[in-house]
């Protein structure tokens with residue numbers, strides 16, 4: 001088999017080897033059923049057990065209260081950008097949005113198709129390199145939406161923003177289950193799986209029951225949360241393989257000690273790289289100190305040609321996916337849950353050597 005390299009991709013991203021190995025075993029036959037995991041009917045006993053275990057581990061890991069539904073939807077996090085306002089932002093009403101990056105901007109653009117958007121805070125003035133602290137919320141917002149981790153810009157909310165509105169909605173696509181979550185503070189949490197939870201093609205949605213009940217009934221059936229909540233995510237054929245892998249990831253997180261333990265591991269991993277960046281005379285982090293992400297570490301040399309040299313040498317040395325997003329430039333090391341600590345150590349050694357060679 002080809003050697004696996006250190007994969008810093010922002011998404012789809014690295015998955016734990018143990019999970020991939022277990023999935024490989026079950027591709028041809030799920031347990032002793034003689035039918036592969038992708039070939040089982042979603043209505044059959046074997047897959048229903050897979051589904052039930054995934055939901056139950058998800059609830060256990062995040063201590064999800066009973067009045068929340070756990071849904072597995074399709075269409076990516078990007079479909080939640082419109083599904084949320086379609087359900088909860090009637091014409092003439094207002095939702096507050098914190099605009100901390102490109103994904104938040106896309107969410108705003110979709111919400112504006114349905115109702116009013118009030119931008120309660122933004123960091124666009126400095127190309128999204130920080131998390132805004134002085135936000136002005138409206139009195140009558142039907143919900144407040146924010147993006148907990150800004151995948152492209154390498155910033156992250158250190159804590160849950162303190163908002164007046166009862167219904168806090170969060171796009172957690174790139175940091176879900178990377179640290180403990182207090183689900184009771186939210187109305188809706190959603191995340192495309194491909195960063196921290198599994199393969200692309202499945203979106204985890206955790207939604208409070210009163211919101212599900214309050215949603216409209218005159219929009220397409222598939223776009224009502226009620227449809228999925230009432231049918232255990234099986235109104236139509238769900239993304240069965242994605243749900244299976246997500247369940248394995250939940251099991252893997254549990255074996256590592258749960259969200260608090262994984263959170264500490266993530267802090268240590270990112271902390272090492274930030275410490276090196278803070279002492280480096282060549283590389284600089286692009287995010288403000290107090291807004292730094294534990295998931296996506298963005299950095300530059302300040303010279304685009306040198307950045308390009310670094311990226312091409314890093315690829316030759318067996319580091320994949322370090323090129324930053326074009327809107328920031330430079331480099332981005334995505335250190336999701338499954339990214340190994342020894343990969344961070346190896347990257348730092350490589351950066352030190354590169355720095356030394358520059359004199």
Ligand SMILES: *Cc1c(COP(=O)(O)O)cnc(C)c1O
Pocket residue numbers: 011075076077078079103147149150151171172173174192193195
């Ligand atoms: C990747 C990402 C998205 C887009 O997810 P899709 O599943 O591709 O639609 C949305 N929000 C954030 C924060 C992301 O990192």
